Amino acid sequence: MPAIYDCADPASLLDGVRAARTAVAAGQCIVMPTDTVYGIAADAFSHAAVAGLLAAKGRDRGFPPPVLVADRAMATALAEAFPPELEPLLEAHWPGPLTVIVRAQPSLTWDLGDTGGTVALRVPDHPIALGLLRETGPLAVSSANLHGMPAATTAQEAAEMLGDRIALVLDAGPVGAEVPAGAQNGSTILDCSTGGVVRIVRQGVLPREAVAAALGDLLADD
Template sequence: MPAIHDCADPASLLEGVRAARTAVAAGRCIVIPTDTVYGIAADAFSHSAVAALLAAKGRDRGFPPPVLVADRPMAAALAERIPPEVEALLDAHWPGPLTIIVRAQASLTWDLGDTGGTVALRVPDHPIAIGLLRETGPLAVSSANLHGMPAATTAQEAADMLGDRVDVVLDAGPVGGPVPDGAANGSTILDCSTDGVVRIVRQGVLPREAVAEALGDLLAAE
């Protein structure tokens, strides 16, 4: 089983973040808390680390992982452009349970899978995740569960499912909250890669009404 670090204990938190940083640098996978679910994370710029992440979940290249970033400048560095029409939405919900799909910078030397030249970006609303991202840079992250299983909302659930597929688990206690009927237990994902229209490709805990309030007619009809 992976080492589980209790982030409520300052000494354990320090040790855990150091271990997580070392594991990421070595191309290994870790488990981190976010505001919605626990995530399995790896260096977004390491081809082998991303492949290990997908293998750990039992997924193939057809399921490219999103990329977590610490802030909007880090996101802007990975995107060809952030559509100005979504800036008000980001003002309201970054950090938070919102993922946007945009065109990726063509110069980036990474391989997240079959992305079609796009990247899904999110700034998570969790201090431990943000702190780690500031040290490691962008991390490819997917929910910390086996494909087809419920997303983990506790560190122990993630560790039990993923086992030795991950090196380090940062335990910040239960995460997430109530999930609206019919929604996924995770972030709401918007496709912003086509000019003039935004589509919800996964309805998560951020409700459609909150998205529509910021985007107006830019949001495609259901």
Template structure:
């Protein structure tokens, strides 16, 4: 059975949708939620079976661990072993926003996001519905709401059509993202900050390399 789509432009439907999403997350199911870049498929980051379900829904294996979305910097720092001081200005400027940073994960956390090599990719999305949901659920494993190899959706209907009954609820907040430059992805720019003394762009997304380079200087690895 197809997932229920909740129109988030209607206050009553938004309330019902967030309630349904929260219930689904607590039950170990996946949902579709809006972010500032694309629609994402989300699951409880601390549920091994839920994350496995997310990867299966997309047709991916453990070699593609999902990023973790959080509501704020405080929630992010609880997931990371440490945050390099050199990237703090970037986080100040672009969290919430289209910036994902890969950090060494807090070793005390009992989760399984896949083959991460002891790291975690973290982002604070710039979308009020996403932030509101994350404040209620805590950290969520979130990947673009598409089947592997298909374009990341910027419309809820496209996500629902691809994922079907693999998700329990779809929060429809209208069109999102769409600000990437030609030839670049609508998703966030991903920086690998897990190695001391160097930062690498592992995916060029909405946030331009030039902006990152201004903030990091020689710390940013060459293309």
């Protein structure tokens, strides 16, 4: 089993964040809390680390992980541009359970998988996640589970599923929010990369109604 750091204890939290920062820098995978589920995280700019993340979950390059960032400035550095029509949505739901797929900054030398030149970005609404991201920079993060299994909402679930595939777990207790009927446990993912209408590619805990309220006619029908 990987080392588990109890983030409710200030000393353990400090040790855990330091260990997580060291592990990420060494190209290892860790598990961190977010506002929706626990995530398996790795250095977004390390090809080997991202490959290790996909292998740990039992996924291939056809499932590129989203990238979590600490704030809008960090996201702006990774995106070619954000459509101005997205501003009300980002203002309302970043940080939050919203992931947006946009065209990636073409100058970036990273390899997240078969992205087609896009990147899925999110600012999570969790203090431990944001604190870690401010220290590490952007992290490739996918739900902490084996492919086909439910996403982990506790540190113990993540540790049991992923085992020695990860270096450590930051345990912030149970995470997540109420999931709307018919939705998945995780962030709502929008494809904003085409320059036209915005499509919901995964309905998560952010309701469609909240997205529609901000985007209006820009949101495509189901």
